[in-house]
Structures are given as structure tokens and as C-alpha cells.
Amino acid sequence: MVNMLLNGLQVSVDEGMTVLEAAKFFGINIPTLCYNEGLTPYGACRLCLVEIGEPGRSKLVTSCTYPVGEGLIVRTHSERVVKTRKLLIELYLATCPSSKVIQDLASEHHVTRVRFRPRDEKCILCGLCVRMCAEQMQGKAIGFARRGVDRKVTTPFDRKSEECRLCGGCMYICPACQARCQGPREEKPICNACLNLSQPCLDYFDDAMCFMDPCVACELNSGRTPKSERRNNP
Amino acid sequence: MTVTPKRLRAPEDLTVLRQSLVDRTDDRKPRIAVCGDTGCAVCGSLGLASSFKEIIERRGLKDRVGLKVTGCLGFCEQGPVVLVFPGEIFYRKVGPGDVEEIIDRTVLGGELVERLLYRDPITGQKLPRCSDLPFYKNQTRVLLEGNWRIDPNDIYDYIARGGYSAVAKALYEMTPEDVISEVKEARLRGRGGAGFPTGLKWEICRKTKGDTKYVVCNADEGDPGAFMDRSLLEGNPHSVLEGMIIAGIGIGARHGVIYVRAEYPTAVVKIRNAIEQASELGLLGENILGSDFSFDVTISKGAGAFVCGEETALLLSAEGKVGEPRQKPPFPAEKGYKGKPTVINNVETFANVPLIIKNGAAEYRRVGTEKSGGTKIFCLVGKVNNTGLVEVPLGITLREIIFGIGGGIKNGKRFKAVQTGGPSGGCLPEQMLDLKVDFEELSRAGSIMGSGGMIVMDEDTCVVDIARYFLQFLKSESCGKCFSCREGINRMLEIVEGIAAGEGSPEDLDLLEELACAVKDASMCGLGQTSANPVLSTLRYFRDEYLAHVELKKCPAAVCRALIRFQIDENLCTGCGICRKECPAEAIEGERRKPHTIDPNRCMKCGVCMEVCKFGAITKS
Numbered sequence: 001m002v003n004m005l006l007n008g009l010q011v012s013v014d015e016g017m018t019v020l021e022a023a024k025f026f027g028i029n030i031p032t033l034c035y036n037e038g039l040t041p042y043g044a045c046r047l048c049l050v051e052i053g054e055p056g057r058s059k060l061v062t063s064c065t066y067p068v069g070e071g072l073i074v075r076t077h078s079e080r081v082v083k084t085r086k087l088l089i090e091l092y093l094a095t096c097p098s099s100k101v102i103q104d105l106a107s108e109h110h111v112t113r114v115r116f117r118p119r120d121e122k123c124i125l126c127g128l129c130v131r132m133c134a135e136q137m138q139g140k141a142i143g144f145a146r147r148g149v150d151r152k153v154t155t156p157f158d159r160k161s162e163e164c165r166l167c168g169g170c171m172y173i174c175p176a177c178q179a180r181c182q183g184p185r186e187e188k189p190i191c192n193a194c195l196n197l198s199q200p201c202l203d204y205f206d207d208a209m210c211f212m213d214p215c216v217a218c219e220l221n222s223g224r225t226p227k228s229e230r231r232n233n234p
Numbered sequence: 235m236t237v238t239p240k241r242l243r244a245p246e247d248l249t250v251l252r253q254s255l256v257d258r259t260d261d262r263k264p265r266i267a268v269c270g271d272t273g274c275a276v277c278g279s280l281g282l283a284s285s286f287k288e289i290i291e292r293r294g295l296k297d298r299v300g301l302k303v304t305g306c307l308g309f310c311e312q313g314p315v316v317l318v319f320p321g322e323i324f325y326r327k328v329g330p331g332d333v334e335e336i337i338d339r340t341v342l343g344g345e346l347v348e349r350l351l352y353r354d355p356i357t358g359q360k361l362p363r364c365s366d367l368p369f370y371k372n373q374t375r376v377l378l379e380g381n382w383r384i385d386p387n388d389i390y391d392y393i394a395r396g397g398y399s400a401v402a403k404a405l406y407e408m409t410p411e412d413v414i415s416e417v418k419e420a421r422l423r424g425r426g427g428a429g430f431p432t433g434l435k436w437e438i439c440r441k442t443k444g445d446t447k448y449v450v451c452n453a454d455e456g457d458p459g460a461f462m463d464r465s466l467l468e469g470n471p472h473s474v475l476e477g478m479i480i481a482g483i484g485i486g487a488r489h490g491v492i493y494v495r496a497e498y499p500t501a502v503v504k505i506r507n508a509i510e511q512a513s514e515l516g517l518l519g520e521n522i523l524g525s526d527f528s529f530d531v532t533i534s535k536g537a538g539a540f541v542c543g544e545e546t547a548l549l550l551s552a553e554g555k556v557g558e559p560r561q562k563p564p565f566p567a568e569k570g571y572k573g574k575p576t577v578i579n580n581v582e583t584f585a586n587v588p589l590i591i592k593n594g595a596a597e598y599r600r601v602g603t604e605k606s607g608g609t610k611i612f613c614l615v616g617k618v619n620n621t622g623l624v625e626v627p628l629g630i631t632l633r634e635i636i637f638g639i640g641g642g643i644k645n646g647k648r649f650k651a652v653q654t655g656g657p658s659g660g661c662l663p664e665q666m667l668d669l670k671v672d673f674e675e676l677s678r679a680g681s682i683m684g685s686g687g688m689i690v691m692d693e694d695t696c697v698v699d700i701a702r703y704f705l706q707f708l709k710s711e712s713c714g715k716c717f718s719c720r721e722g723i724n725r726m727l728e729i730v731e732g733i734a735a736g737e738g739s740p741e742d743l744d745l746l747e748e749l750a751c752a753v754k755d756a757s758m759c760g761l762g763q764t765s766a767n768p769v770l771s772t773l774r775y776f777r778d779e780y781l782a783h784v785e786l787k788k789c790p791a792a793v794c795r796a797l798i799r800f801q802i803d804e805n806l807c808t809g810c811g812i813c814r815k816e817c818p819a820e821a822i823e824g825e826r827r828k829p830h831t832i833d834p835n836r837c838m839k840c841g842v843c844m845e846v847c848k849f850g851a852i853t854k855s
Contacts, residue, residue: 043561046718046756060755065561080755087752091721115745116725125714144556144714147539149724151714 004072013068020048020063028076030063031085031105033092033175034126039135041065042127046088047105051075060084086111096121101175122176125151129170137169241516243524245402248393255394264299264341265319267382271306271468272461272500273622278330279303279314285333299341305381305469306461309369310622312352317382322364325350355619355641369620372638374601376609377585378625381469386504389511392472398517400591401476404483405525408591413484414440417587419595421607426452426543426580427655427684428760429606429673432587435577439485439567442575447487449478450571450578452548453494453501456540457656458707460687462611463581465623467494467501470585471508475531477584479522480591482529485577490531493552497538505533540711543685544759545570545578547713558713559759580685582611603629603672610671610683616652616690617644626671633667636690647692651775655684657704657711658764660771661697680771682764696793697772697779702730704768712761719762722753726769734794738784747773792854795839799855804829806851813843813852 001012006026013022018041023030033045041064050063052074060081063074075081089109092102094116102124105111125144130153133139141164145154155161242248268274268283283303290299307315312326318340325336328350339345351360352367364370375382384391392398404413418433439447451474455463467474478490494502509531512518520528534552542548542557549571551557570576586608590598599607611625612635619641626635632652636642643649651661654671660681662669669675673683691700705727714720729746732738750766750773757763773780782788789797802813802822807829814822814830821837824830832843832852844852 041561043758044716046716046758049756062561062758067563084752084756087748088718088756091717091725091749094725095721115741117728124717125720127715146714147541148710148712148714148720151720 002068002070002072004068004070004074006074007076015068017068018064019050019052019061019066019068019072019074022068023050023063023074023076030076031089031109032064033101033105033124034128035064036128036132036173039128039131042131045124045126047085049081049084051078051081085109090114091116092124094118096124096176099124099176123153124176125153126175127153128173128175129153132169132173137165137167139163139165139167139169141165142170239511239514241514243516245406245523248398248402248523251390252393252396252399255390259394262320265302266299266336266341267302267304267307267317267319269305269307269313269315270303271310271465273306273310274313274315277313277327279316279328281330282314282316282328282333285330286337289333289337293337295337295342299337302385304384305386306378306465306623307381308373308375308378308623308625309367309620311620317364321362323362324352324364324367326352368641369622369624369639372634373625374609374627375625376589376601377466377473377582377611378469378623380473381465384470384472386469386471387507389472389508389515392470396592397472397588398476398512400588401479401483401517402523404480404591405523405527410440410484410486413480413591416595417484417590420590420598421595421602421605422583422586422590422598423606423673424580425582425586425610425685427682429683432579432583435567435579436481436484438565439575439577442568444575446489446572446574447485448571448574448576449481449485449487449490450549450552450566450576451478451490451492451581451584452543452545452578453492453498453581454536454543454548455495455498455581455685456543456711457685457687459615459689460613460656460685462613462623462686464498464501466581466585466611467498468504471501471504472512473585473588474505474581475508475512475518477579477587478531479518479529480587481577481579481584483527485575487577488528488530490529491534491552491571492531493534493536493542493548495538495542496535502533502535509533539713540707541713541759541761544761546759549576549578558715559761561758582686601627603670605674606672610686612686612688614640614688614690616688617647617692617695618642618690619644628672629670631668631670632662635671635688636667640690643690643692647694649690650693650695651691651697651700653681653689653691653700653768654687655682655764655767656687657707658682658761658767659684659687660767661691661700661775662771663775666775680774681767694791694793696734696789696791697776698730698734698783698789699791699793701768701772702727702734705730705765708761708765712765716758716762718753718756719758719765722749722757722762723765725749726753726766730769733780733783734789735796736783736787736794740781740784742784743773743777743780798839799834800832800837800839800841800843801853801855802830802832803851803853806849808849808851810848812846812848816842816846818842 002015003012020030031047033047034042043062043065048063049060051058052061086109089106089111093106094114096102097118130142133142141161142153142155145152268279286301290296309315314328316325316328335347339347346362351362353360361367414433414436422432423429424432453463536542539557542551544559545566547557547559566576566578602608606628609625609627614624615621624639649664651663653659653661662679662681666679669679676683709723709727712719712723726749729742750769754763754766779790782790787797792798809827811826819836819838821833822830
């Protein structure tokens with residue numbers, strides 16, 4: 001057991017835990033997008049930032065990767081953390097506005113404005129699908145390609161991969177493509193957006209990504225033509 | 235020098251070899267050193283070297299005149315550079331036609347070739363010797379000293395000048411703990427940019443349990459305009475190897491890896507050659523100098539990603555994986571190359587180590603500041619008169635570097651800003667010129683030491699344009715793994731581009747500042763954390779200029795195309811019509827011998843008219 005100071009409280013936790021796990025254990029809610037209990041921490045979404053160290057010499061670290069340690073001082077909701085976190089959520093919202101997960105995060109954290117030019121990205125590159133495929137499904141069928149703003153999740157050479165066993169794990173875990181909010185419709189005063197969810201994966205992940213044939217999402221969403229039929233009858 | 239390689243089995247063998255080499259060298263024998271580094275090579279220095287060789291051979295002077303193709307001599311501005319010893323006579327901009335004359339008059343005759351001498355731009359005096367030139371006079375060349383005298387392809391040259399004696403000393407006169415405490419005592423700090431105390435890093439790694447440990451040399455120098463590490467690797471590769479061996483002794487590692495970018499083919503060849511020569515003499519490999527310490531070095535070539543200069547990304551890339559940073563901790567000293575405890579240092583850091591061990595920490599610390607000892611190599615580039623490679627003691631002021639060594643700003647323009655630390659450094663204005671250059675002071679001023687790039691800007695530079703340029707570079711080099719860096723840089727660039735295009739508002743400046751702070755705080759690795767520096771430092775020191783862009787829609791330096799206008803002065807225009815002919819957009823109209831006018835709607839602001847006008851009638855504002 002190690003002793004640490006969590007938001008001003010002296011707590012003692014098991015050695016080998018991460019700060020995020022410790023905070024969860026004590027009921028402190030830290031938002032995450034790229035974290036999943038069953039997968040290796042990745043530290044890419046930056047939402048789980050916490051402030052560590054003495055005030056004045058503190059720094060922000062991702063709690064999903066930072067190990068607990070004797071005498072560690074952690075603040076999960078300091079002004080600096082909240083300010084940075086809110087700006088990151090605002091950035092997510094500007095980049096991927098149609099994800100219900102992100103919209104929910106925004107309302108939970110009182111992000112009420114977006115000052116950046118909106119774009120509609122389909123993928124937030126959290127890497128959950130890649131880790132799911134490799135670690136839980138032993139598939140290693142998908143991975144990242146290219147870098148920076150061109151980075152994307154794909155199969156080798158963008159071709160249908162023989163390693164893929166069509167298990168659907170990647171789709172199951174994706175925070176962006178499970179359910180997409182279509183946003184308020186102009187003619188209707190009530191949003192109803194949560195009743196208007198549909199799957200975007202069909203358009204975006206056409207050849208490279210969607211190996212589900214017939215696709216689970218298409219089956220669920222009877223309003224769309226299943227992928228196999230679309231391909232045969234364009 | 236031709237010596238048959240014989241394996242050295244004891245430290246005494248090394249001393250004997252050195253003595254025999256020293257005995258054979260005659261300091262009075264004339265020698266010619268031709269700079270063979272990239273800057274001079276593109277100006278034809280390699281051709282010069284072969285014609286020197288050809289003439290020396292043809293005239294049977296081979297025994298009387300020595301010739302060396304060396305690494306970078308530093309004064310790239312004046313290349314191709316040729317030095318003649320004894321006397322350190324400095325010839326600049328030497329052409330193929332000058333070769334015969336240099337041999338006849340200087341080498342054999344002992345006179346100077348006046349027209350090839352450097353002329354002081356202020357006094358107008360011709361200065362024959364290196365030590366007279368302000369560029370060299372004001373430097374403290376400790377690491378670069380070797381570049382003048384050593385043929386990088388010849389290990390005997392290095393040994394003759396005391397090379398590898400630090401390895402012998404570390405093996406036979408010191409314990410590994412002594413080695414580490416000596417480096418700690420010298421206050422050597424990582425020259426790669428962050429300035430972490432090297433001795434402390436070694437100590438942590440030594441204390442970490444593990445049977446296999448590694449020493450990794452970071453030679454992935456990717457900053458635009460920076461070539462310190464390349465010059466060391468190409469000019470004096472053995473000093474880096476020697477530093478790595480000593481690090482191996484200190485931490486108890488048997489293996490070393492040099493990660494060098496594939497864009498440095500010459501450096502790769504020279505290191506490979508150096509490793510082969512050192513192995514032949516038993517200075518690398520099993521039982522070095524007859525001791526029970528063994529160490530080998532392999533080369534790993536990078537594939538050209540800026541982010542691979544970050545240590546965790548570099549280690550993954552060296553293992554053959556995708557070069558992306560990972561979140562620290564664990565630090566490489568605990569879990570590094572192949573998951574083993576690893577010391578990773580920059581080229582220049584390793585090159586400092588033999589000096590510390592050989593001369594002792596106290597001697598080493600005579601140069602430098604209280605917290606960081608030694609010298610630092612900078613690449614002085616941009617709008618400065620003397621561009622090149624400069625080595626200065628830590629703690630020197632920016633003014634001494636830019637005006638003392640650099641000789642001031644080109645074409646008599648005014649100094650505006652200097653950017654230290656490459657693309658992720660900050661721009662410092664004139665009032666910061668008396669800042670002492672060390673890790674703490676620079677970081678307090680909002681910049682970083684970085685690996686040593688130093689870009690000087692004059693009054694014709696627009697800071698918004700500069701911020702945009704560096705953000706563009708960082709955007710294409712960000713690996714994209716963590717969201718704050720990938721999207722943050724992209725959005726900062728979006729805002730800055732808007733400002734440069736005249737579409738910015740004062741609120742944009744606040745948003746830009748807020749975003750930059752968040753990116754700095756939230757990003758995973760050094761690239762993201764420092765990517766906001768160009769923006770934050772320019773906002774801090776040149777806010778007026780940003781305000782002029784967003785409020786007045788004017789670019790004070792007349793750089794941002796969307797905000798400038800070209801105009802013809804009626805009184806100066808003679809109506810010659812040359813601008814009308816040259817204008818690619820056909821935006822200039824006017825009758826012959828009558829003042830012309832520019833149609834602002836058609837003008838694409840290329841500036842050709844201004845260049846071709848012989849009467850200075852065209853201005854931009």
C-alpha cells in the first residue's frame with residue numbers, strides 16, 4: 001500500500017495502480033475517451049489529465065498512465081485541469097460534433113460554446129479499436145497509418161485484411177461510430193436528436209474498415225441498404 | 235598516416251602508440267586543411283581538395299606538404315574555406331584557380347594571397363589568421379577544436395591528439411561510480427534541449443536493476459537550420475564514440491546504439507568507418523584495452539520523422555517499431571531500448587564526456603555557468619552577416635553571439651528577433667538581447683535552449699508569418715497520437731492563418747493564447763509541449779504587431795500578402811513600362827513615358843514589379 005494525497009485527502013491505495021484507477025476507487029469522476037479497463041492505457045485523448053506535485057512546481061499528466069506513488073500529490077479538478085479539459089472538449093466538439101459521446105461530455109462539463117471552425121471528422125483516433133483488435137481479439141488486423149492530421153485507422157495497404165475475423169470488436173468499442181447525433185433539425189424546435197441516431201461507418205469505412213458483411217449496424221438500422229447489396233447494385 | 239592496425243591490449247599500448255604518432259608528426263611541416271562539410275562541399279570544396287592532391291602529387295611535394303579534408307570549420311558563410319598551417323591562415327571563397335597559387339605562394343613561399351583573405355566589414359582591414367577574425371576570436375572552441383585538426387576518417391589522427399585516453403583513464407584509474415560523479419560534478423547537462431543533468435541520468439540508470447543495459451546516442455537532428463550534431467559526427471566521430479564507451483563504463487552497459495537520421499549519409503559513412511577502425515584497435519568490442527569491459531556500437535538509421543528526436547519515439551523507432559512517443563513514466567533510464575534500462579543522450583553531450591574525464595570536472599567547469607558547465611554549439615543562421623557553426627561558453631549573452639561573433643545584421647538592417655531552439659523555440663526581441671544563454675534564463679524568457687538552432691530575423695520579418703511557418707512545420711511533423719498536439723497545432727495554425735489573411739479579430743488573440751497554453755500543458759511529448767512556444771513568445775513580445783493585423787488589417791513588416799498593397803509613385807515613375815511587361819497578372823497599366831498604375835484587384839502581390847523597377851518607384855505598404 002502507498003499513501004498519497006488525493007484532492008487534499010490522505011488516502012492509501014494498492015501499489016501498481018494508476019492514478020485514474022485510484023480516483024475511480026474513491027468515487028472521483030475523471031472523464032476519458034481512449035481508456036478502457038480491459039486494454040493497455042494509451043494516453044492519447046488527454047481528457048483524464050490531473051495535476052500532480054506541489055503547487056508552483058506542478059504539472060499535468062494523464063492519470064490513465066501515471067502510477068500511484070508514496071507521497072504523490074494529485075488534484076483531479078484544480079482550476080488548471082478544469083480549464084485545460086474544457087478547452088480540449090471544446091476542440092473535440094469542433095472536430096467531431098456528431099458523436100453522442102462527445103456531446104454528452106460537453107454537457108456534463110458545461111462546455112456551452114465552440115469558438116473553432118466546426119469540422120466533421122468521423123474518427124477521433126482514440127485507438128480503442130486498434131487495441132481491442134490486438135489485445136482482446138488477438139487479431140492485429142487494424143492499425144494506424146500516416147501521421148499528424150493525416151493519421152487514420154486502417155488495415156495494411158487499405159485492403160481487406162485476412163487477419164480480420166469479422167468479430168466486430170472494433171465497432172463495439174468505438175466511442176465515435178456507435179451512435180451519431182444528427183443534431184437539431186432546423187424546422188423542429190425540439191432537438192429529438194437522440195432518437196435520430198444512425199451509423200456513419202457505412203460511408204466512411206467503406207472498403208477498408210467495415211468487414212462486417214452483413215454489417216451489424218446495417219442490420220440494426222433498417223433504414224439503410226445493407227452493404228453487400230449496395231455493392232452489388234450501386 | 236599509415237600505421238598497421240595492431241590490437242591494443244593494455245593502456246600502455248595506447249600510450250606507446252600515441253607517442254610514436256606524436257614523434258612522427260612535424261608541426262613545422264606545412265599542412266592544408268580543406269573543409270569537406272556540406273556547406274563548403276556544395277560550393278565545390280571536394281573538387282578543390284582533389285586538385286590540391288593532384289598538384290601536390292604531380293609536383294612531388296607529398297612528403298613536404300600535408301593535406302586533410304576536415305569536418306566543418308564553422309564559417310560556412312565564407313565557404314569553401316581552406317586553412318593553411320602553420321599559422322592558421324584563413325582563405326575564404328577559394329576557387330579552383332587559386333589552388334596552384336596557394337601552394338606556390340603560401341605553402342612553399344610563406345607569403346599571403348591577399349585577395350583570398352577575410353576583410354573585416356567594419357574596419358576594412360584584411361585579417362590573415364583565424365585567431366584575428368572576430369568570428370573565431372569571440373568563440374570558445376573546445377569541442378570544435380578537433381574539426382580543424384583531425385581527419386575524421388583517420389583514428390590515428392584522433393589518438394595522436396589524446397583520443398581514447400579518457401577511456402583508458404575511466405577503465406584503469408576510476409570506478410564506474412567515480413565516472414558518474416565526475417560527470418555530475420562537471421554539471422554537464424543534456425545538449426539535446428531539455429537540459430537534464432547527464433550525471434544524474436546515468437546514476438538513475440546505474441541504480442536500476444537489470445543485467446542488460448544500453449547506451450543510445452540521439453543523432454536525429456531534425457530542426458530546420460540546425461547542423462551541430464552532423465558537424466560533430468562528420469568532423470570528429472571518435473569523440474562521440476569515446477563518450478558512449480565512457481557512458482557504458484559508467485552505467486554498466488555492454489551495447490551502444492547510434493540512432494542517426496538517414497538524411498545524413500555522410501555522417502553514417504563516417505561513423506561506420508570510425509566504429510570499424512576502433513574495433514580493429516580493440517577500442518570497441520570484447521575486453522577493451524585488455525580490461526574485462528566489453529562494449530559494441532551499432533548504427534540504426536531513422537526514416538526522417540522529426541518526432542523521432544523525442545527519446546521514447548526514438549527508442550521505439552530504433553527497435554523497428556512505429557516512431558511515436560509514449561507517455562512517461564517509465565523513463566528510458568528505467569525502461570528504454572527493448573524494455574531495458576537505457577541512457578539516451580545527444581551527440582554533443584557524448585562529445586563533452588571525454589573532455590570531462592580527461593581533464594577533470596574542475597577544469598571543465600571553468601567555462602560555463604553555476605548550474606551548467608561547458609560550452610554549447612549553436613548554428614547561427616538567418617539575417618546575420620556571419621552565418622555558421624559557433625561554439626560559446628554557456629552564460630554568454632545573445633548580443634555577444636549575434637553582434638560579436640555574427641557581425642550584426644545583414645545589409646545594415648535593424649535587428650528584430652532571434653529564435654533559439656529550432657521550430658519549437660521562442661522569438662526573443664531586442665530588449666532581451668542581454669539575456670544570458672543558459673537553460674533557465676531562456677526558458678524563463680519563454681524560449682528554449684533546444685539543440686542549438688539560432689535564427690536571426692531582421693525588420694523585414696513579420697512575426698505572424700514566422701509563427702505560421704513554424705506551426706506549419708510542426709503540423710506536418712506531429713505524429714498525431716495525442717489529441718492536444720494533433721488538433722491543437724492544427725487549430726493554432728488555422729487561427730494564425732486567419733490573422734495573416736486579415737480575417738482575424740481581437741478575440742482570436744485571446745483564443746489563440748488560451749489554446750496555446752492548453753496545448754503546452756496537455757500534450758504527451760516534448761514536441762507538443764513546446765509547439766506553443768513560437769505562438770506564445772511572439773504574442774508576448776510582439777502583441778502590437780498581432781493587433782495591427784487584426785485591428786488595422788495592416789502588416790507592419792509588409793510580408794502578409796493579403797494585407798499589403800503595391801503602389802507606384804507618380805513622381806518617380808518614368809513610364810519605362812518594364813513592370814508592365816514583367817507583371818504576370820497583367821495588373822499594371824499605363825502609357826509609355828507616363829506614370830503607370832497598379833490595379834489592386836488584379837495584383838497578386840508577387841513583388842516582381844518592385845524587383846525590376848530601376849527607379850525605386852514601386853513601394854509596398
